[in-house]
Amino acid sequence: MSQFTDWDILRNLLLAARWTVLLSLIAFAGGSIVGLLLTFMRISRRRSLIWVTRIYIEIFQGTPLLMQLFIAFFGLGLLGIDVSAWTAAALALTLFSSAFLSDIWRGCVESLPKGQWEASRCLGLNYLQTMRYIILPQALRIAIPPTVGFSVQIVKGTALASIIGFVELTKAGTMLNNATFEPFKVFALVALIYFLLCYPLSRASQYLEERLNVAGKRA
Amino acid sequence: MSYQLNFGALLDYQDVLLDGLWMTVKLTLISTVLGILLGVLGAAARRHRNAALRHLSKAYVELIRNTPFIVQLFFVFFGLPAIGIKMTAIEAGVLALVINLGAYLTEIIRAGIDATPKGQLEAARTLGLSSRQIFIRIVLPPAFQRVYSAVVSQCIIVMLGSAVVSQISVPELTFAANFIQSRNFLSFESYLVAALFYLILAFLMRLAFNLIGARAFSRKEKTL
Numbered sequence: 048m049s050q051f052t053d054w055d056i057l058r059n060l061l062l063a064a065r066w067t068v069l070l071s072l073i074a075f076a077g078g079s080i081v082g083l084l085l086t087f088m089r090i091s092r093r094r095s096l097i098w099v100t101r102i103y104i105e106i107f108q109g110t111p112l113l114m115q116l117f118i119a120f121f122g123l124g125l126l127g128i129d130v131s132a133w134t135a136a137a138l139a140l141t142l143f144s145s146a147f148l149s150d151i152w153r154g155c156v157e158s159l160p161k162g163q164w165e166a167s168r169c170l171g172l173n174y175l176q177t178m179r180y181i182i183l184p185q186a187l188r189i190a191i192p193p194t195v196g197f198s199v200q201i202v203k204g205t206a207l208a209s210i211i212g213f214v215e216l217t218k219a220g221t222m223l224n225n226a227t228f229e230p231f232k233v234f235a236l237v238a239l240i241y242f243l244l245c246y247p248l249s250r251a252s253q254y255l256e257e258r259l260n261v262a263g264k265r266a
Numbered sequence: 267m268s269y270q271l272n273f274g275a276l277l278d279y280q281d282v283l284l285d286g287l288w289m290t291v292k293l294t295l296i297s298t299v300l301g302i303l304l305g306v307l308g309a310a311a312r313r314h315r316n317a318a319l320r321h322l323s324k325a326y327v328e329l330i331r332n333t334p335f336i337v338q339l340f341f342v343f344f345g346l347p348a349i350g351i352k353m354t355a356i357e358a359g360v361l362a363l364v365i366n367l368g369a370y371l372t373e374i375i376r377a378g379i380d381a382t383p384k385g386q387l388e389a390a391r392t393l394g395l396s397s398r399q400i401f402i403r404i405v406l407p408p409a410f411q412r413v414y415s416a417v418v419s420q421c422i423i424v425m426l427g428s429a430v431v432s433q434i435s436v437p438e439l440t441f442a443a444n445f446i447q448s449r450n451f452l453s454f455e456s457y458l459v460a461a462l463f464y465l466i467l468a469f470l471m472r473l474a475f476n477l478i479g480a481r482a483f484s485r486k487e488k489t490l
Contacts (some may be wrong), residue, residue, distance in 0.1 A: 049320070109426075109462055110468075111428075117453070118454065121447070122457075203336075206335075210433060217340075224344060234337060234345045235341065238338070241334055242333055243328065246332045
Protein backbone atom coordinates (compact mmCIF):
# COMPACT_ATOMS: atom_id res chain seq x y z
CA MET A 48 0.00 0.00 0.00
CA SER A 49 1.32 3.38 -0.94
CA GLN A 50 1.77 6.12 1.61
CA PHE A 51 0.30 9.58 1.12
CA THR A 52 2.41 12.54 2.06
CA ASP A 53 0.74 15.86 2.84
CA TRP A 54 1.82 17.08 -0.54
CA ASP A 55 0.13 14.09 -2.22
CA ILE A 56 -3.13 14.90 -0.44
CA LEU A 57 -2.99 18.56 -1.39
CA ARG A 58 -1.99 17.83 -4.98
CA ASN A 59 -4.85 15.36 -5.50
CA LEU A 60 -7.34 17.76 -3.94
CA LEU A 61 -6.17 20.58 -6.19
CA LEU A 62 -6.44 18.33 -9.24
CA ALA A 63 -10.00 17.44 -8.24
CA ALA A 64 -10.81 21.10 -7.60
CA ARG A 65 -10.50 21.66 -11.36
CA TRP A 66 -13.69 19.64 -11.77
CA THR A 67 -15.43 21.68 -9.10
CA VAL A 68 -14.51 24.83 -11.03
CA LEU A 69 -15.56 23.38 -14.39
CA LEU A 70 -18.88 22.10 -13.06
CA SER A 71 -19.52 25.49 -11.43
CA LEU A 72 -18.81 27.29 -14.70
CA ILE A 73 -21.13 25.00 -16.66
CA ALA A 74 -23.89 25.31 -14.08
CA PHE A 75 -23.49 29.08 -14.03
CA ALA A 76 -23.54 29.39 -17.83
CA GLY A 77 -26.43 26.95 -18.23
CA GLY A 78 -28.30 28.49 -15.32
CA SER A 79 -27.88 31.96 -16.81
CA ILE A 80 -29.30 30.91 -20.18
CA VAL A 81 -32.31 29.08 -18.75
CA GLY A 82 -32.69 31.73 -16.06
CA LEU A 83 -32.77 34.52 -18.62
CA LEU A 84 -35.49 32.69 -20.53
CA LEU A 85 -37.48 32.26 -17.32
CA THR A 86 -37.00 35.93 -16.43
CA PHE A 87 -38.47 37.01 -19.76
CA MET A 88 -41.38 34.63 -19.25
CA ARG A 89 -41.91 35.96 -15.74
CA ILE A 90 -42.00 39.64 -16.74
CA SER A 91 -44.13 39.02 -19.82
CA ARG A 92 -47.80 39.86 -19.61
CA ARG A 93 -49.01 36.33 -20.35
CA ARG A 94 -50.67 34.88 -17.27
CA SER A 95 -49.98 31.28 -18.28
CA LEU A 96 -46.25 31.96 -18.73
CA ILE A 97 -46.08 33.73 -15.38
CA TRP A 98 -47.73 30.77 -13.66
CA VAL A 99 -45.44 28.23 -15.30
CA THR A 100 -42.33 30.08 -14.11
CA ARG A 101 -43.80 30.60 -10.67
CA ILE A 102 -44.43 26.89 -10.22
CA TYR A 103 -40.98 26.08 -11.64
CA ILE A 104 -39.28 28.41 -9.17
CA GLU A 105 -41.44 27.19 -6.28
CA ILE A 106 -40.47 23.57 -7.01
CA PHE A 107 -36.74 24.19 -7.34
CA GLN A 108 -36.57 26.48 -4.31
CA GLY A 109 -38.80 24.24 -2.20
CA THR A 110 -36.98 20.92 -2.61
CA PRO A 111 -33.44 20.00 -1.59
CA LEU A 112 -30.78 20.24 -4.29
CA LEU A 113 -29.80 16.71 -3.31
CA MET A 114 -33.29 15.45 -4.30
CA GLN A 115 -33.01 17.25 -7.62
CA LEU A 116 -29.69 15.55 -8.23
CA PHE A 117 -31.10 12.13 -7.39
CA ILE A 118 -34.12 12.65 -9.63
CA ALA A 119 -31.94 13.84 -12.53
CA PHE A 120 -29.60 10.91 -12.02
CA PHE A 121 -32.18 8.16 -11.65
CA GLY A 122 -35.16 9.73 -13.39
CA LEU A 123 -33.50 10.31 -16.75
CA GLY A 124 -32.30 6.72 -16.71
CA LEU A 125 -35.92 5.61 -16.64
CA LEU A 126 -36.67 7.58 -19.78
CA GLY A 127 -34.09 5.44 -21.52
CA ILE A 128 -31.46 8.17 -21.53
CA ASP A 129 -28.18 6.89 -20.21
CA VAL A 130 -26.89 9.61 -17.90
CA SER A 131 -23.48 9.80 -16.34
CA ALA A 132 -23.00 11.45 -12.96
CA TRP A 133 -21.42 14.30 -14.89
CA THR A 134 -24.50 14.96 -17.08
CA ALA A 135 -26.92 14.55 -14.19
CA ALA A 136 -24.95 16.96 -12.01
CA ALA A 137 -24.64 19.54 -14.80
CA LEU A 138 -28.35 19.29 -15.59
CA ALA A 139 -29.60 19.44 -11.99
CA LEU A 140 -27.29 22.34 -11.07
CA THR A 141 -28.31 24.21 -14.24
CA LEU A 142 -32.01 23.93 -13.44
CA PHE A 143 -31.41 24.74 -9.76
CA SER A 144 -29.39 27.87 -10.56
CA SER A 145 -31.82 29.00 -13.25
CA ALA A 146 -34.67 29.09 -10.70
CA PHE A 147 -32.69 31.24 -8.26
CA LEU A 148 -31.10 33.47 -10.90
CA SER A 149 -34.40 34.21 -12.61
CA ASP A 150 -35.91 35.10 -9.25
CA ILE A 151 -33.02 37.49 -8.57
CA TRP A 152 -33.24 39.07 -12.03
CA ARG A 153 -37.01 39.48 -11.92
CA GLY A 154 -36.53 41.42 -8.71
CA CYS A 155 -33.99 43.66 -10.46
CA VAL A 156 -36.31 44.40 -13.38
CA GLU A 157 -39.24 45.07 -11.06
CA SER A 158 -37.18 47.36 -8.83
CA LEU A 159 -36.94 49.91 -11.64
CA PRO A 160 -39.42 52.77 -11.22
CA LYS A 161 -42.65 52.44 -13.18
CA GLY A 162 -42.01 55.89 -14.67
CA GLN A 163 -39.28 54.35 -16.84
CA TRP A 164 -41.86 52.21 -18.61
CA GLU A 165 -44.33 55.09 -18.91
CA ALA A 166 -41.74 57.46 -20.28
CA SER A 167 -40.67 54.89 -22.88
CA ARG A 168 -44.29 54.42 -23.90
CA CYS A 169 -44.66 58.19 -24.30
CA LEU A 170 -41.55 58.29 -26.47
CA GLY A 171 -43.20 55.72 -28.74
CA LEU A 172 -40.90 52.82 -27.97
CA ASN A 173 -42.47 49.38 -28.26
CA TYR A 174 -42.09 46.60 -25.69
CA LEU A 175 -38.90 45.12 -27.16
CA GLN A 176 -37.28 48.50 -27.65
CA THR A 177 -38.14 49.51 -24.09
CA MET A 178 -36.55 46.31 -22.86
CA ARG A 179 -33.47 46.60 -25.03
CA TYR A 180 -32.65 50.28 -24.55
CA ILE A 181 -34.24 51.32 -21.25
CA ILE A 182 -34.95 48.46 -18.87
CA LEU A 183 -32.23 45.83 -19.40
CA PRO A 184 -29.20 48.17 -19.28
CA GLN A 185 -30.34 49.51 -15.92
CA ALA A 186 -31.49 46.16 -14.53
CA LEU A 187 -28.17 44.59 -15.51
CA ARG A 188 -26.27 47.07 -13.36
CA ILE A 189 -28.38 46.27 -10.31
CA ALA A 190 -28.23 42.54 -11.05
CA ILE A 191 -24.46 42.09 -11.02
CA PRO A 192 -23.78 42.07 -7.23
CA PRO A 193 -26.49 39.52 -6.29
CA THR A 194 -25.58 37.38 -9.31
CA VAL A 195 -21.93 37.22 -8.23
CA GLY A 196 -23.18 36.46 -4.72
CA PHE A 197 -25.27 33.58 -5.99
CA SER A 198 -22.28 32.10 -7.83
CA VAL A 199 -20.95 31.23 -4.36
CA GLN A 200 -24.06 29.11 -3.84
CA ILE A 201 -23.36 27.33 -7.13
CA VAL A 202 -19.77 26.50 -6.18
CA LYS A 203 -21.00 25.14 -2.85
CA GLY A 204 -23.83 23.30 -4.60
CA THR A 205 -21.39 21.36 -6.76
CA ALA A 206 -20.17 19.65 -3.57
CA LEU A 207 -23.40 17.63 -3.57
CA ALA A 208 -22.52 16.13 -6.96
CA SER A 209 -20.04 14.02 -4.99
CA ILE A 210 -22.99 12.06 -3.60
CA ILE A 211 -24.03 10.74 -7.02
CA GLY A 212 -20.43 9.74 -7.65
CA PHE A 213 -19.00 12.69 -9.54
CA VAL A 214 -15.36 13.00 -8.54
CA GLU A 215 -14.83 16.64 -7.63
CA LEU A 216 -13.27 18.26 -4.59
CA THR A 217 -15.56 16.78 -1.92
CA LYS A 218 -15.52 13.28 -3.42
CA ALA A 219 -11.74 13.43 -3.71
CA GLY A 220 -11.73 14.41 -0.02
CA THR A 221 -13.78 11.38 1.03
CA MET A 222 -11.62 9.10 -1.13
CA LEU A 223 -8.40 10.50 0.34
CA ASN A 224 -9.87 10.17 3.80
CA ASN A 225 -10.57 6.50 3.15
CA ALA A 226 -7.00 6.02 2.00
CA THR A 227 -5.19 8.05 4.66
CA PHE A 228 -7.47 7.87 7.73
CA GLU A 229 -6.70 11.50 8.42
CA PRO A 230 -10.19 13.05 8.27
CA PHE A 231 -9.30 16.16 10.27
CA LYS A 232 -6.50 17.16 7.94
CA VAL A 233 -8.23 16.12 4.70
CA PHE A 234 -11.57 17.84 5.35
CA ALA A 235 -9.86 20.94 6.74
CA LEU A 236 -7.92 21.17 3.47
CA VAL A 237 -11.09 20.57 1.42
CA ALA A 238 -12.85 23.35 3.35
CA LEU A 239 -9.85 25.62 2.84
CA ILE A 240 -9.88 25.13 -0.94
CA TYR A 241 -13.62 25.85 -1.09
CA PHE A 242 -13.01 28.94 1.02
CA LEU A 243 -10.31 30.14 -1.36
CA LEU A 244 -12.72 29.67 -4.28
CA CYS A 245 -15.74 31.29 -2.63
CA TYR A 246 -14.35 34.09 -0.46
CA PRO A 247 -13.11 36.25 -3.37
CA LEU A 248 -16.54 35.92 -5.00
CA SER A 249 -18.27 36.93 -1.75
CA ARG A 250 -16.00 39.92 -1.34
CA ALA A 251 -16.46 40.94 -4.97
CA SER A 252 -20.21 40.82 -4.52
CA GLN A 253 -20.02 43.01 -1.38
CA TYR A 254 -17.67 45.46 -3.06
CA LEU A 255 -19.86 45.76 -6.15
CA GLU A 256 -22.92 46.31 -4.01
CA GLU A 257 -21.26 49.05 -1.98
CA ARG A 258 -20.07 50.75 -5.15
CA LEU A 259 -23.55 50.55 -6.64
CA ASN A 260 -25.05 52.09 -3.50
CA VAL A 261 -22.57 54.96 -3.59
CA ALA A 262 -23.29 55.56 -7.27
CA GLY A 263 -27.02 55.40 -6.58
CA LYS A 264 -26.78 57.98 -3.81
CA ARG A 265 -24.79 60.37 -5.93
CA ALA A 266 -27.31 60.26 -8.79
CA MET B 267 -40.29 4.68 -22.95
CA SER B 268 -42.36 1.74 -21.74
CA TYR B 269 -41.70 2.45 -18.07
CA GLN B 270 -44.75 2.44 -15.81
CA LEU B 271 -44.51 4.52 -12.65
CA ASN B 272 -45.40 2.41 -9.66
CA PHE B 273 -46.23 4.48 -6.60
CA GLY B 274 -48.38 1.75 -5.05
CA ALA B 275 -45.34 -0.33 -4.13
CA LEU B 276 -44.15 2.49 -1.86
CA LEU B 277 -47.07 1.83 0.48
CA ASP B 278 -45.20 -1.21 1.83
CA TYR B 279 -42.59 1.20 3.10
CA GLN B 280 -44.84 3.92 4.45
CA ASP B 281 -43.52 3.39 7.99
CA VAL B 282 -39.95 3.98 6.83
CA LEU B 283 -41.00 7.12 4.98
CA LEU B 284 -43.02 8.49 7.88
CA ASP B 285 -40.23 7.76 10.38
CA GLY B 286 -37.84 9.58 8.06
CA LEU B 287 -40.23 12.50 7.74
CA TRP B 288 -40.56 12.70 11.53
CA MET B 289 -36.77 12.66 11.94
CA THR B 290 -36.45 15.52 9.43
CA VAL B 291 -39.08 17.48 11.38
CA LYS B 292 -37.23 16.88 14.66
CA LEU B 293 -33.85 17.82 13.16
CA THR B 294 -35.37 20.99 11.75
CA LEU B 295 -37.08 22.01 15.00
CA ILE B 296 -33.96 21.52 17.13
CA SER B 297 -31.57 23.17 14.72
CA THR B 298 -33.94 26.09 14.08
CA VAL B 299 -34.29 26.89 17.79
CA LEU B 300 -30.58 26.46 18.58
CA GLY B 301 -29.57 28.16 15.32
CA ILE B 302 -31.61 31.26 16.11
CA LEU B 303 -30.02 31.41 19.59
CA LEU B 304 -26.55 31.07 18.08
CA GLY B 305 -27.42 33.70 15.48
CA VAL B 306 -28.47 36.18 18.19
CA LEU B 307 -25.30 35.47 20.18
CA GLY B 308 -23.19 35.80 17.05
CA ALA B 309 -24.82 39.10 16.14
CA ALA B 310 -24.31 40.37 19.70
CA ALA B 311 -20.63 39.39 19.49
CA ARG B 312 -20.37 41.08 16.11
CA ARG B 313 -21.40 44.40 17.67
CA HIS B 314 -19.66 43.89 21.02
CA ARG B 315 -17.21 46.36 22.57
CA ASN B 316 -14.56 43.62 22.68
CA ALA B 317 -12.63 43.62 19.39
CA ALA B 318 -11.55 39.98 19.76
CA LEU B 319 -15.19 38.88 19.97
CA ARG B 320 -16.04 40.96 16.90
CA HIS B 321 -13.27 39.38 14.84
CA LEU B 322 -14.15 35.90 16.05
CA SER B 323 -17.77 36.33 15.02
CA LYS B 324 -16.78 37.71 11.63
CA ALA B 325 -14.33 34.87 10.97
CA TYR B 326 -16.99 32.33 11.95
CA VAL B 327 -19.53 33.84 9.56
CA GLU B 328 -17.13 34.06 6.63
CA LEU B 329 -15.74 30.57 7.17
CA ILE B 330 -19.16 28.92 7.26
CA ARG B 331 -20.76 30.96 4.49
CA ASN B 332 -17.92 30.23 2.07
CA THR B 333 -17.72 26.45 2.46
CA PRO B 334 -20.31 23.81 1.47
CA PHE B 335 -22.54 22.35 4.17
CA ILE B 336 -21.53 18.78 3.28
CA VAL B 337 -17.87 19.56 3.97
CA GLN B 338 -18.81 21.10 7.32
CA LEU B 339 -20.82 17.99 8.09
CA PHE B 340 -17.97 15.63 7.16
CA PHE B 341 -15.54 17.73 9.17
CA VAL B 342 -17.78 17.48 12.25
CA PHE B 343 -18.62 13.79 11.81
CA PHE B 344 -15.26 12.42 10.61
CA GLY B 345 -12.77 15.13 11.55
CA LEU B 346 -13.70 15.94 15.15
CA PRO B 347 -13.65 12.31 16.41
CA ALA B 348 -10.09 12.11 15.07
CA ILE B 349 -9.06 14.74 17.64
CA GLY B 350 -11.05 13.04 20.39
CA ILE B 351 -14.49 14.66 20.17
CA LYS B 352 -16.81 11.70 19.70
CA MET B 353 -20.51 11.91 18.92
CA THR B 354 -23.35 9.99 17.27
CA ALA B 355 -24.46 10.65 13.71
CA ILE B 356 -27.57 12.50 14.87
CA GLU B 357 -25.56 14.70 17.24
CA ALA B 358 -23.06 15.46 14.49
CA GLY B 359 -25.91 16.26 12.10
CA VAL B 360 -27.59 18.63 14.54
CA LEU B 361 -24.28 20.27 15.44
CA ALA B 362 -23.42 20.89 11.78
CA LEU B 363 -26.91 22.23 11.02
CA VAL B 364 -26.81 24.57 14.02
CA ILE B 365 -23.34 25.88 13.17
CA ASN B 366 -24.42 26.45 9.57
CA LEU B 367 -27.71 28.18 10.39
CA GLY B 368 -26.08 30.21 13.17
CA ALA B 369 -23.58 31.77 10.76
CA TYR B 370 -26.20 32.90 8.25
CA LEU B 371 -28.50 34.18 11.01
CA THR B 372 -25.62 36.10 12.63
CA GLU B 373 -25.24 38.04 9.41
CA ILE B 374 -29.00 38.52 8.93
CA ILE B 375 -29.67 39.65 12.52
CA ARG B 376 -26.62 41.93 12.45
CA ALA B 377 -28.16 43.70 9.47
CA GLY B 378 -31.34 44.16 11.50
CA ILE B 379 -29.36 45.55 14.44
CA ASP B 380 -27.48 48.00 12.23
CA ALA B 381 -30.78 49.48 11.09
CA THR B 382 -31.64 50.57 14.65
CA PRO B 383 -32.28 54.35 14.73
CA LYS B 384 -29.52 56.11 16.64
CA GLY B 385 -31.98 58.09 18.72
CA GLN B 386 -33.30 54.93 20.36
CA LEU B 387 -29.82 54.02 21.60
CA GLU B 388 -29.23 57.53 22.88
CA ALA B 389 -32.60 57.61 24.62
CA ALA B 390 -31.96 54.22 26.24
CA ARG B 391 -28.55 55.37 27.45
CA THR B 392 -30.02 58.57 28.80
CA LEU B 393 -32.54 56.52 30.77
CA GLY B 394 -29.58 54.75 32.37
CA LEU B 395 -30.06 51.28 30.91
CA SER B 396 -27.00 49.04 30.91
CA SER B 397 -25.64 47.91 27.54
CA ARG B 398 -27.02 44.41 28.12
CA GLN B 399 -30.48 45.82 28.86
CA ILE B 400 -30.24 48.03 25.78
CA PHE B 401 -29.38 45.07 23.58
CA ILE B 402 -32.03 42.69 24.91
CA ARG B 403 -34.89 45.14 25.42
CA ILE B 404 -34.35 47.97 22.97
CA VAL B 405 -32.25 46.74 20.04
CA LEU B 406 -33.03 43.05 19.61
CA PRO B 407 -36.86 42.82 19.39
CA PRO B 408 -37.36 45.36 16.58
CA ALA B 409 -34.15 44.17 14.85
CA PHE B 410 -35.52 40.64 14.81
CA GLN B 411 -38.86 41.85 13.51
CA ARG B 412 -37.14 43.81 10.72
CA VAL B 413 -35.32 40.76 9.36
CA TYR B 414 -37.94 38.17 10.29
CA SER B 415 -38.74 37.15 6.70
CA ALA B 416 -35.06 36.61 5.90
CA VAL B 417 -34.71 34.52 9.06
CA VAL B 418 -37.69 32.40 7.97
CA SER B 419 -36.23 31.83 4.49
CA GLN B 420 -32.89 30.82 5.96
CA CYS B 421 -34.51 28.34 8.34
CA ILE B 422 -36.35 26.78 5.38
CA ILE B 423 -33.08 26.57 3.42
CA VAL B 424 -31.53 24.73 6.37
CA MET B 425 -34.53 22.36 6.53
CA LEU B 426 -33.89 21.52 2.85
CA GLY B 427 -30.16 21.28 3.58
CA SER B 428 -30.85 18.65 6.24
CA ALA B 429 -31.28 16.20 3.33
CA VAL B 430 -27.48 16.08 3.20
CA VAL B 431 -27.36 14.66 6.73
CA SER B 432 -28.51 11.36 5.17
CA GLN B 433 -24.91 10.98 4.01
CA ILE B 434 -23.72 10.27 7.55
CA SER B 435 -26.57 7.74 7.91
CA VAL B 436 -28.98 9.80 9.99
CA PRO B 437 -32.31 8.10 9.22
CA GLU B 438 -34.20 11.14 7.95
CA LEU B 439 -36.40 11.59 4.87
CA THR B 440 -33.70 11.36 2.20
CA PHE B 441 -32.13 8.42 3.95
CA ALA B 442 -35.55 6.72 3.93
CA ALA B 443 -35.91 7.35 0.19
CA ASN B 444 -32.42 5.93 -0.38
CA PHE B 445 -33.27 2.90 1.72
CA ILE B 446 -36.54 2.22 -0.11
CA GLN B 447 -35.05 2.51 -3.57
CA SER B 448 -32.22 0.17 -2.58
CA ARG B 449 -34.85 -2.42 -1.66
CA ASN B 450 -37.38 -2.18 -4.48
CA PHE B 451 -35.38 -0.32 -7.15
CA LEU B 452 -38.19 2.23 -7.56
CA SER B 453 -35.69 5.08 -7.36
CA PHE B 454 -37.65 7.66 -9.33
CA GLU B 455 -40.87 7.12 -7.37
CA SER B 456 -39.11 7.14 -3.99
CA TYR B 457 -37.26 10.38 -4.62
CA LEU B 458 -40.30 12.04 -6.18
CA VAL B 459 -42.40 11.28 -3.10
CA ALA B 460 -39.61 12.45 -0.79
CA ALA B 461 -39.28 15.66 -2.83
CA LEU B 462 -43.03 16.21 -2.51
CA PHE B 463 -42.76 15.82 1.27
CA TYR B 464 -40.01 18.45 1.34
CA LEU B 465 -42.16 20.80 -0.72
CA ILE B 466 -45.04 20.37 1.73
CA LEU B 467 -42.69 20.81 4.71
CA ALA B 468 -41.32 24.04 3.24
CA PHE B 469 -44.87 25.30 2.74
CA LEU B 470 -45.99 24.35 6.25
CA MET B 471 -42.87 25.89 7.79
CA ARG B 472 -43.54 29.22 6.12
CA LEU B 473 -47.14 29.05 7.27
CA ALA B 474 -46.15 28.26 10.86
CA PHE B 475 -43.53 31.02 10.96
CA ASN B 476 -46.03 33.53 9.57
CA LEU B 477 -48.55 32.62 12.26
CA ILE B 478 -45.91 32.88 15.00
CA GLY B 479 -44.68 36.16 13.55
CA ALA B 480 -48.18 37.62 13.32
CA ARG B 481 -48.88 36.80 16.98
CA ALA B 482 -45.51 37.81 18.39
CA PHE B 483 -45.22 41.08 16.56
CA SER B 484 -48.84 42.25 16.77
CA ARG B 485 -48.92 41.85 20.54
CA LYS B 486 -45.86 44.02 20.89
CA GLU B 487 -47.42 46.81 18.89
CA LYS B 488 -50.50 46.80 21.11
CA THR B 489 -48.49 47.36 24.27
CA LEU B 490 -46.54 50.19 22.73
